[in-house]
Amino acid sequence: MFVTRTLRALVMFAGLLAAQAHAGERTLETRYGPLTLNGEVKRVVTLYEGALDSSVAVGITPVGAVATRGGDGVAGYIQQQVENVAMVATTRETNLEAVIALQPDLILASSTLPEEQYRLLSAVAPTLVPDVEYYQPDTWKNEALAYARALGREARMKRVLAGLDERAEGLQQRVQRQLPEQDRQAVLARWMPQGALMMSTRLFSTSLLAAAGFDVQDGGIVKAGRPHSSPLSLENLSLMDEDWIFMATLNEDGRAAMAAAESSPAFARLSAVARNRVMPVDGQVWTSASGPLAAGVILDDIERILEQAEN
Incomplete structure (x- = not known):
């Protein structure tokens, strides 16, 4: 009986530590300066398709998102995973009132977001604009890792990216053959x-x-x-x-x-x-x-x- 209780206590303690690590304070370097976040985010608005994709990939369903280019909703490949997400932006314009109405505790934006728009959005909620170099082979990976850090799920994203690298390497070998x-x-x-x-x-x-x-x-x-x-x-x-x-x-x-x-x-x-x-x-x-x-x-x-x- 004592062993059982001890095991249960250890499991609960490990879970508590994991939750604390998951929700701990983290500071990210962004295009517009350091951004410090504390605790687990629950209401995320994504104003960039890569941010929506990255959030879902690590188990977070945003409450707001940007419509895909050429459409009035999210891209077809991800629709079933975010069926109830609200459209608050297009690739050209963000509806600030719609963002405010969702009461986000984190906004994930594109690395190309102008500073003027960043100032408006950061007055609504902490806003992440990744500081990445444009048009490089690993730009999308660095963006995905930045979003995952903000969400407190960097380790999970690293596993996802490693799996994709492995798949690409396998296809490269197939192409060469x-x-x-x-x-x-x-x-x-x-x-x-x-x-x-x-x-x-x-x-x-x-x-x-x-x-x-x-x-x-x-x-x-x-x-x-x-x-x-x-x-x-x-x-x-x-x-x-x-x-x-x-x-x-x-x-x-x-x-x-x-x-x-x-x-x-x-x-x-x-x-x-x-x-x-x-x-x-x-x-x-x-x-x-x-x-x-x-x-x-x-x-x-x-x-x-x-x-x-x-x-």
Whole structure:
């Protein structure tokens, strides 16, 4: 009986220590200075898709979020996990009154949030703006870790990211076995009603393509510090003609525009078209989202595409 009581007491004590560690004081270096948080946060508003993704990945369901680019709700890949989340922002604008109404105890914002908006939001609740270097292969990981630290769940995020690194390494080995070195060049494009946009090689999704073994190109037309090129005319589509074209669309308008372009001679002349290597992907994930859950979806897509190519 004594042993049983002692074990129970030890379990309870360990649980108490874990809770204290989980809810302890932590200071984060942010773009606008140190941010000190104390205790477990319960009402989180995310004003960036990567912040929403990262929160859900470590077991936190935010009460407010930003709508995905090209949509009026969150991206489809994460909808079921945040069914009751309130939309308080778009990629262009935040509804400050809607944020206030949710009474958040923490706001997770994009690393690009202007200081003027940060001042307004930080008057509502502690606001984290990650201090990360833009357009680097590990930018999204550093953002995810910053959000996880604010939530008191950094260790859990590190495990999630390690699992993704392991998956990417496995896919890289598969690409090296399956595709000759001269057959691995790829581009990511997003088809819009105005035409195709060549996406930067330094984005979240293209860094995953590279980690999975592809040689990612941008046709030399994406300016430094920009996420994508200007729209390509049909006459200039040859600039994106590599071994593989990963073609993203955001919504029905983009899909309709791409369907129209596919019937054009300029599109038909692409070697990737002739080799059946134009791979449709979800633009809400590949060209708008960020974070570990979206990374898992992208790695799933790459694996599926490799299986199709093998067969």
